[in-house]
Amino acid sequence: QVQLVESGGGLVQPGGSLRLSCVASGSFFRLVTMGWFRQVPGKQRELVAQITTGGTIDYADSTKGRFTISRDNAKNTLYLQMTSLKPEDTAGYYCKAFLGSRDLWGQGTQVTVSS
Numbered sequence: 632q633v634q635l636v637e638s639g640g641g642l643v644q645p646g647g648s649l650r651l652s653c654v655a656s657g658s659f660f661r662l663v664t665m666g667w668f669r670q671v672p673g674k675q676r677e678l679v680a681q682i683t684t685g686g687t688i689d690y691a692d693s694t695k696g697r698f699t700i701s702r703d704n705a706k707n708t709l710y711l712q713m714t715s716l717k718p719e720d721t722a723g724y725y726c727k728a729f730l731g732s733r734d735l736w737g738q739g740t741q742v743t744v745s746s
Contacts, residue, residue, distance in 0.1 A: 633656060634656050635736055635741045636656075637653045637724065637726055638651070638654075639652050640679030640724060641746060645745075646716065647730060648704050648714045648741060650713070651713070652709070653667075653708065653711075653737055655708070661681055661684065664682065664728075665681065665682055665726065665727065665728050666681035666694065666700075667679040667711045667725070667727075668726075670739075671721070682709070696719045697713065698713050698714070700712075706708065711727065718745075725737055725739045
């Protein structure tokens with residue numbers, strides 16, 4: 632079954648760090664652009680960062696300099712290293728495989744930044 636499974640979320644204090652992981656099942660991972668998105672209840676899901684098969688990376692302005700996206704094609708795994716976390720980073724974080732008309736989403740992992 633083709634799926635994405637995120638992990639690594641949790642509760643962290645402001646200024647802290649977390650690393651999210653997204654493991655893909657299926658042979659598509661190394662062939663597609665992958666991305667991290669986040670969503671707060673009542674708001675649209677927004678792009679956090681994305682990485683192409685060639686390693687080109689784009690970040691949302693709000694996460695530049697604090698978040699780092701990476702991928703390990705040998706492990707079919709996408710990562711998001713988050714540092715200097717702020718309360719406004721609190722959201723559900725979702726990974727996405729850009730498959731065109733059949734984009735694939737994970738179930739999400741919750742990140743809460745609070746003292």
